[in-house]
Amino acid sequence: MKTILLSAMAILLCLPVFSQNPGVEKEAFAHTYSIVARDTATGEMAVGVQSHWFSVGPLVAWGKSGVGVVATQSFVNPEYGPRGLKLMEEGKTAVEALEEIANSDSGREYRQVAFLDSHGNTAAFTGQNCVEAASHITDENFSVQANMMLNEETVPAMAESFSRNSHLPLAERVLEALKAAQETGGDIRGKQSAALIVVGANRVEESWKDKKIDLRVDDHAEPIKELGRLLRTARAYEYMNRGDLAMEDGDVDKALEEYGAAEKMFPDNLEMQFWKAVALANAGEIKEAKPVFDKIFKKDKNWREMLKRLPKAGLLDVSDEELKQLTD
Known part of the structure; x- marks a missing residue:
């Protein structure tokens, strides 16, 4: 009952905003x-986000490879x-695309938006009616932005973290920036959901190849800790x-190398152990594969x-x- 009352109060508090500005929808909180x-080395582009809101x-x-x-x-x-991706795909810079959309948006003062194009140009906008603490920092190849934060430290901390961790792959670097934001206090309401997407440097025809990483909590x-776990799992499954x-x-030798790298990351994962053992068997290493299979079968006969x-x-x-030997 308490949760219902709080939700109702939140909607009532926002009603003046909706009535004054029909461009702001009550469903669209984030x-x-x-x-x-x-990433200047690979050309990959990413978005990382955390919020005290369900499924942020x-x-x-939003992202599109090569765009x-x-x-x-x-x-x-x-x-x-x-629309922003479409405009950038048509050749507009991040600044031009954001300006075109924002200038036609009657609710722009309630928005916070950041664009980044494939050349590293960035543009961001924080409307005057965004809830404090709200700000953004743009630089070449990145922009960090936040609203409804506990304090003013969040955005500078993200910018500093991203700049400092240039040695990391892009996804891990973005994750570190999110961690830095949370360490300053983050969202004044707390934590609930997070997401991370990475798209490639070059345009692709097949839509299923567009996102190299697409993780949601x-x-x-x-949520950020869980996002980190998912990212580590994703890296293992890349192997x-x-x-x-x-x-x-x-190429059995290459398969053994890749499966082995995955298994080192998650040594208790039965599937990773299984396929490494299969690669061993295919390489003729039946004696080496046998104890691995026996260990797996003991834990799960399937x-x-x-x-x-x-x-x-x-x-x-x-x-x-040999198959009988492996399965007995």
Whole structure:
């Protein structure tokens, strides 16, 4: 009952805003801190965001490979995302694209938005009616912005962190900036959701290749910590994917290398152990593969049945006798 009353009060408090400005929708809250950034070495671009609001990612973070990225927050106008990307794809700079959309937005003073294009140009806007503490810092190849923060330290801390961690891959660098924001106090309301997307330097035809990283934590007591766990898991599975590709190409040594790297990151993950053992078996190392399979089967017998199915699928090249030896 208390939660219902608080939600009702929040809506009532915002009614004057909605009645005075029809451009502001009551559904589109995303008071938050975020970063848009580009890696000068790879050309990859990213958006990282955290908010005390459910599922902040789909509303705030937008990106397209070879084009740019957008973070749109505060009282969100989602149009800034797809329209901003379209304008940048057509050749407008981040500054030109943001100005064109903001100038036609009757609710612009309630918005906070950041654009970054594929050349590293950045543009940001913090409306006068964004809830304090609200500000942004733009620089070449990154912009950090926040509203409804506990204090004024959040945005400078993000900028300092991003600049200081230039040795890290872009996704990890963005994550460190989010951590820095939270360490200053972050969102005055607390924590709930976070998201991280990374797009490539070059345009792609296939939409499923557009986002290199697309991670969301929709509802969690420690969203940034959970986002970090997911990013580490994603990195491990990048090794797994490369191992799979090596297996398809018949490069068992490469597959062993990739699967082994993944297993080092998550030594208790049965699937990672399994595919490394499969690579060993395909390399003719039956004696080495056998104890690994036995350990896996002891923990979950379904993997034994899985192994029996692989020869037919062309993923395990062993004799019937060797397969029996591995599964007994």
